[in-house]
Structure formats: C-alpha cells, structure tokens
Amino acid sequence: MDTVDAKVEVGDAPAKPRASRPKRNEKGWQAEKSAMTRTAILNAACQCLIELGYANTTTALIASHANVSRGAMMHHFPSRMSVIKAVIDYLHELRLREYQELMADIDDPNVKLSKESIRKSVDSAWRYVNLPSFIAYQELLMASRTDAELKKVIEPVEKDFEKQFLNTVKLVFPHWEKVEALEASHDLVQFLMKGMALSHMSVRKNARAKRVRTHLTNILYQIYEESLRGSE
C-alpha cells in the first residue's frame, strides 16, 4: 500500500485513449481523436517523469510512450516546454481532485471531530504523497529549482495550488474553526509527508513512516483540542 506501482496510469479519466478508436464517419471524430491523442501524450509525459525524471524525459520518449510519432506530437505541442506546461496544468487539476477524493467524508459535520477522523486524514495525506501525480509534479518542482524557464511556468501554478489546497482542507474540516491552529497543523502534515515521501531510500521506510503517522495523529488531535479550549 505504501509503494507505488511504476506501470500505473497517472490519471483515470480517459485512461486508454488509443485502445478503442471511435467509429468512422461519426460527427466530430477528428476533434475527439485529437483530444485523446493530447491526453495520451500528457499521460505519457507523466509516466516518463515518474520513471525517468525530468532531465531524461525527452520528446522522443514521450511520443514513444504515447504510441505517437514525434511529428504528431509536435503538431499538438510545438516544443518540449509546451508539453511540460500542459502537464503542469493537467497535474494541477488532477492533484486537487485526487486530494479531495481522498479527504471526502472524513469530518462529519454532525459529530465532534474525532481522533479516528484525524487518523484517517493523516493516512489519506500519506496516500496522497504516494500518488503518481504527486511524484510527477514533485519531479517538476525539484527541477524548477535550477531551471529558470520551468520555474517561471510552475511558480504561479504552485502558489495557486497551495492556496486551493489550504481552502480544501478548511472545507474538509468544518469543525476546525481556529484558523491559525488549522494552518499550523496543515503545514505539519504536509511538510512531514513530503519529507517522508522524498526519502525514498531510507531503511525501514514504511515502518518508520507508520510510526510517524501515529505520532502525528496524536499531535494533531492535541492541537485541535487546545484550539477548542483556546477559543472558548
């Protein structure tokens, strides 16, 4: 559960774009096929990012993974960076959606926030940072540290993501009213999860990650209870 299958599909919306061709003479076949190719390319690019890293994600390999010729790909995306740009937007949306799905139904608005709910949300956060979409995006973020052009593209998206991410958290925990405490907890969770996810070489990684999650759950519950007392 803690590991990530390398062959996994990144998104799941139009999963196998090239598997079943739409019937001929159908209205708008061209547009549909074009969209499928586009999606196939974006998925292939994500897969390359995950398996090969940003530097080794060449246009030829993306096209190959997407079962598309390089020429066809250049028709949709005139340059490598334009593919990357599209991938960034694609992942932006996908990651928010996946996080919302993972966090759905955790905090019941009718019941007091329980430790069990917090435990669930911590586990969901852990699953979240092990999603292919997270890994692919992280690869881009890491590369952007030393790639000015990429940075210019990803920076505004990342800032927007952080904002929307935090808003989602606030929606997920309607009980948690003290904003300061919620934001601090959010940072604790996210930084911890990220730190663990990016320590892919650590010994006994999963056992340690589990221990940390247990600790974190207790910590969060405590912060929450204190925030309740403080606001009374």
Place this chain on the structure above:
Amino acid sequence: MDTVDAKVEVGDAPAKPRASRPKRNEKGWQAEKSAMTRTAILNAACQCLIELGYANTTTALIASHANVSRGAMMHHFPSRMSVIKAVIDYLHELRLREYQELMADIDDPNVKLSKESIRKSVDSAWRYVNLPSFIAYQELLMASRTDAELKKVIEPVEKDFEKQFLNTVKLVFPHWEKVEALEASHDLVQFLMKGMALSHMSVRKNARAKRVRTHLTNILYQIYEESLRGSE
C-alpha cells in the same frame, strides 16, 4: 539566515586551492598541488550541483568552475561518474562533520535536558538542511531515483549516513535514554526539516518554517518527558 547564498563555498577545509600556490622546489609540491586541484574540482562540482542541478552539471562546467581545463580534470577523474562518486564520499564526510559541529554543546550531561536545549537542536537541524552540502547531496539523492548507476553508488553511502547520523544524535543527547522515543523524535525532526527545505517555492516559507519549529520543539519536549515517565 534561512536563505542560502549561492556563491558560498561548500566545504571550508582547503577553501581556496588555487589562490596561493605552494612555493616551488618544496618537497612534495606535486602531490600537494594535485590534492588541491582535486579538492577544487570537488568543490566546483558541489557548486554546480547547487546552482545548476545534477542534470546540468556537465564536466565542462565543473572544470570551468574549478579553473581547470577539462583535460586536467579528466586526468584526476576519468569519467563524469567518477567525479560524482568522489563528490558523494566528500559530502558524506562533510555533512556528518557539519552536523556534529552544529549539534555540539547542546545537551549538557550535567543538567536535565531542557526545552531550551531542544529548541536549539531544532534550530540547528533547520540550519543543517539549509547548508550547501545538504542541498548538493539532496540533488544527488533526488537524481538517483531515476538513475540506476547513480543509485548503485549512493545507496550504500546513504544507508551508512543514516546509521552514523542516528548514532551522532544518540551521542548528542546522552540524557535521552529511551531509544524508541529518541528515534521517533529523530524521524519527526528529519522528515519535517527535509520537507520544509525541499519546499523552496512555498509562500511565506520562513514564517511557516519558524512556526513549525516552535510546534516541533513543544512536541519533542513532550515526547521526551513522556519517555522519562514511561521508563521510571
């Protein structure tokens, strides 16, 4: 204090190898000069890793940064990977040393472990992950995820580092006897610091990092006190 100067020297042992040439006709000049060139190359490589990232750290650029011709460099290191290998060993030692220096004199063996000591150690851990050596090494670690050859080289070193790192922590906190609690705290600190350090694009990064450090200090002190009660 939280930011990293790009032009900073990585190590500090033989800082400016090319600045002052050893006097001529001195016994073993050649060997000494050779060692200096070697060190200059390693420092240059680290600087390239920090400024340009692993993928863009080419042999030509390393040589250029070290004020050495590519041919001269190839004389010391016959291939790019051999430079990287040397850098890994260099950073292995350097990072352990720097961490020990940062953590020196934190836990006074004669006095009960205080919250102030814990605060200091948390701040030191934060400084640690902002050191150039950490950033350079992290660049290698990240690249190794998708670079099999690099992974083969860095994996044993990384495992050894983790072991020695933990041992150092145990030496730094002689008061902290309950090993389980100490290891859990160590993981909390390290994963958190890493997560924050690698979120170089976050908004209000420093303020949030400070808040997290404050929280973390309280958490650790609590874990420590509980471990004391538990072992009585």
Place this chain on the structure above:
DNA sequence: TAATAAAAAAACAAGCCTGATGGTTTTGGA
C-alpha cells in the same frame, strides 16, 4: 643537466536531443 613521469591543455569523434522541413494520410464539407 638530462631523462622520466606526472599534470595540464587542446583537438577530435561519436552519440543524443531539439526544433524544423517537407511530404503523406485522413476528415469534413463543397
């Protein structure tokens, strides 16, 4: 001082990646 070995520099060949060009097939409408 002269020979020898080490170090440094310069030039070279092979491979890969990108972006561009020109040509071919498919589609939707005239």
Place this chain on the structure above:
DNA sequence: TCCAAAACCATCAGGCTTGTTTTTTTATTA
C-alpha cells in the same frame, strides 16, 4: 467526387556532452 485543412510521419541540420587521443608543460630524480 473533389478539395482544403487538420493530423500525422520521416528525415535532417545544429548544438551540446562525453570520453579518447594527442600534444605540451611541469616536476622529480638519476
């Protein structure tokens, strides 16, 4: 049926990187 546009494909030149080879410089030692 035929045509224009979109989608797709194959090939090529230019630039960059690596590792090798060749040449020059420098230091040790006999």
